Amino acid sequence: MRPERPAPLAKQGRGPSMHDVAARAGVSHQTVSRVLNDFPGIRPETRERVQAAIRELGYRRNMAARALATGRSEVIGVIMPEVPHFGPTSTLYAIEHAAKQVGFKPLITTASWDSESMGEALDFLLGRAVDALVVMAQHPDVLAAVDAITDVPVLFVLTGNSHAERSVAVDQVAGTRLALDHLYSLGHRRFQHITGIAGLTEAQLRRDTFLEFLDEHGLERLPVLEGDWSADAGYRAGLEVEEGVTALFVANDPMAIGAIHALEERGLSVPRDISVVGFDDVPESAYAHPGLTTVHQDFAAVGLRAVSLVFAAINGKEPGPVEPIEPWLVVRDSTAPVRA
């Protein structure tokens, strides 16, 4: 199962074309085209005849030909990270749904953030004449790799609002502060943080904001624990949480769940001994044990807004600056006031 080059080509007889329909309806192929595209000035009776022919032949428009002639494909290219985490996946679904509403479909490809991988992804999508590009730019390098593209409108997503220019994102700084303010207001003063994958913009923003917050409040900087978004990593990091820490801010929910598991194994009770806040609000977090306090990110809104902007750009309207999407805090049982 390796990539063959001159592929055997299992010639599958093509379906009927416009000409076939035209012949059957006794009109010219152009008239068929006009019916298909809802052009005015077709006699109802003619339209009827054409539509009948279409139905009878089971005709289906060839979008490759249409794309060739018009230069448009009604497809939006989407570049995703290679690992299917909750955020990208949710956003993808939202994009798919929103795109469908306006007659577009996504053409998906995955890429890591090195420029070679991105280059391949771009070649693939642009070669398909996608009408626009939505790039999940979780890593700063991605922006550079895509920068040269001018063939087509490009929109970045999941950039943590660090590149407001052409990007739709949940405000990571605001989300992080929501979590930390909550813990601080419960009286906690000894904080630790478990990060997401090093280098990813969102992980970096949460981490930087965490450290900023500590400094602002004159709190001690305990070691930051490195994670990779996975529950496994959260578990391992949870084993390393320092004695005396009462507030643990974890960069996403799965890691938080892993970490809580580790803490309990160590005999620490959440939230009695230590409060934990996650990030994302995955559906299971409400039923974790204890229910996980977390920052909700509205990925559906991200997808919707992304498509709406992309659609505007495709139609030549250049919209104004984009506001970040505001996250909100969901307080559950994994956080409690610090013990006296």
Added chain:
Amino acid sequence: MRPERPAPLAKQGRGPSMHDVAARAGVSHQTVSRVLNDFPGIRPETRERVQAAIRELGYRRNMAARALATGRSEVIGVIMPEVPHFGPTSTLYAIEHAAKQVGFKPLITTASWDSESMGEALDFLLGRAVDALVVMAQHPDVLAAVDAITDVPVLFVLTGNSHAERSVAVDQVAGTRLALDHLYSLGHRRFQHITGIAGLTEAQLRRDTFLEFLDEHGLERLPVLEGDWSADAGYRAGLEVEEGVTALFVANDPMAIGAIHALEERGLSVPRDISVVGFDDVPESAYAHPGLTTVHQDFAAVGLRAVSLVFAAINGKEPGPVEPIEPWLVVRDSTAPVRA
């Protein structure tokens, strides 16, 4: 943001074509084509010159034209359910990865299982001249809706091995029996089940097998609790679990997590008072509280095998019957021997 018909067409100047490259390299466009497609019999020096021209112009093959000329698009159409659950999503990623290895990419669309929605999805994908179709057929009706398609190889996925014909699936009956045998061997005799979305093949198979199992062992049929795959539904169902039940088989992990939450709220301890088995083995299940015993489904294998079969079919090789993919049981802490 509604679907406009005659769309304004933001004319974006097209990129260079083969002719431009040919002119620059001082050869004919056909020679360019040959270089691009790795045809033999090109003088190395000529090849060099063409490749230089390609690089200099930033030429990119127009796949719409290629698709039109060859009738192939190197794209696999994928029809997904509208709600992004773990199984379909994981499978999608696996398909994307496997497809990439053989030079294909997925074109995704979602559809519910009614024939109208499926019809639209099919029109869209076949209009794009996809080379093959992978349909996530979670509902029996889907099979009927897609049945008429002969233009292109079609493969079903996630059918729970109920339609072995043209389908790749994890064996649901086997998986269910793994879970139930485990519980039975621990001494449990009072079972209850929380189902997935009514009507979906996988949910149905798990449920039917559950009932069969009860009958085979002469166990009482307590009411089956209706769920919908969501942790929420699991929680609600968990509130309804009957007194005296010691073994709860839940149709997926998120619902199991929700159910456990409900049981603990009711003062029942898992696994002391009641053992719970889930299905799917989502990554967080290992760190649920208690660690969830569950049936692991290898979605990566499903995706891989699906692509491999589809690829074979595209190249005209009709492969033999497909073996189902075997799930396995992962025993963790949510199951224990029944108390004496």
Added chain:
DNA sequence: CGGGTGAATGTTACCGTCAACATGTTATCG
């Protein structure tokens, strides 16, 4: 009642690529 007008439809060229066939150019060999 002839020309103008607009509605309905037809004709032709072109989008960028591949496939089939045609041509030109070297080596090869009797």
Added chain:
DNA sequence: CGATAACATGTTGACGGTAACATTCACCCG
């Protein structure tokens, strides 16, 4: 040394649509 492969490349015509322009016809009006 001329016929003849074998190789390297060029030319032409699909593929199935869309767009621009051309045509036909009926009708209206001065």
